Amino acid sequence: MVSVAQGAQPLTFQGNGSLAANDPAAIGTVSITAADLGLPPSQPADPFEFTLDFTELTHLSGGLDSVTGEPLPSEVTLLNQDGYPRGELESFALGGNGQIIGVFSNGLNRVIAQIALGSFANVGGLIRVGDNLFSATPASGPAIIGAPETGGRGTVSGGVLENSNVDLGTEFSNLIIAQRGFQANARTITAADTVLQEAVNLVR
Structure with missing residues (x-):
């Protein structure tokens, strides 16, 4: 709670929207004590006072023309924005740390999952x-x-294809060994067939 030196007074506006001349409520001193803020009364600068000046205040959003004193057209102006409009997920990207980052239509990027x-x-x-x-x-x-x-x-890599994880030299060596083994087995079978053929010829 704060107190105003002049007490509670209404503000009176004229027909053109400006504050009435010599309105006693146009300028007021606001006094805030440490007790108002829930602080011990021993705090320095108690009370803290500042002045509110309403002399330029009008009940028209456009204010008054500085030359003619006539009311200006009313308009709505955005002074600041501390948020984002509604957005939809458009795409996503994968970071090396496993974070899946969603890209939204309002320009906002947010981590939506973690691998x-x-x-x-x-x-x-x-x-x-x-x-x-x-x-x-x-x-x-x-x-x-x-x-x-x-x-x-x-790390995690997105959109890439893993290369072969075998040693080509070792695999070629194993292939040659297998081929030589097949050739040796084939010759063994050929030799056995020749011996059997000779045995058949001897019987004749």
């Missing part, structure tokens, strides 16, 4: 279950879930 990653104390202890999937085992320990780029976890 988590799991790490293991012993990656070598995971067991392969097929289709490029692995399963935790007692040797690997349980999955430690957390956000990407934290705790030694990797």
Whole structure:
């Protein structure tokens, strides 16, 4: 609660919308004490006083012309805006830290979801279950879930295709070994067939 030095008085306006001349309520001193603010009375500058000047106030939104004193046309003017209009989700982007950022039609961007990653104390202890999937085992320990780029976890990449994760040199070597093994087996079968054919000829 605040008190006005002159007390509560109405403001009187003239027909043109301006404040009546010499209106005693046009200028008033407002006094605020520490008790009004819930503070101990020992606070400095008690009471705090300031003056309110209503001499330029009119009951018309357009005010008065500074030259003629006539009322100006009324209009609504936006002085400031501290929010955003209603928006709809238009697209989204994926950050390296796993955050899914929504892009809205009002120009606002907001985090709408978070992707988590799991790490293991012993990656070598995971067991392969097929289709490029692995399963935790007692040797690997349980999955430690957390956000990407934290705790030694990797990053998340959106809109990219993973390259082959095999060693081409090793795979070619394995292919050559398999081919040589097939050739050796084929020759063994050929040799056995030749021996059997010779045995048949001897019987004849």
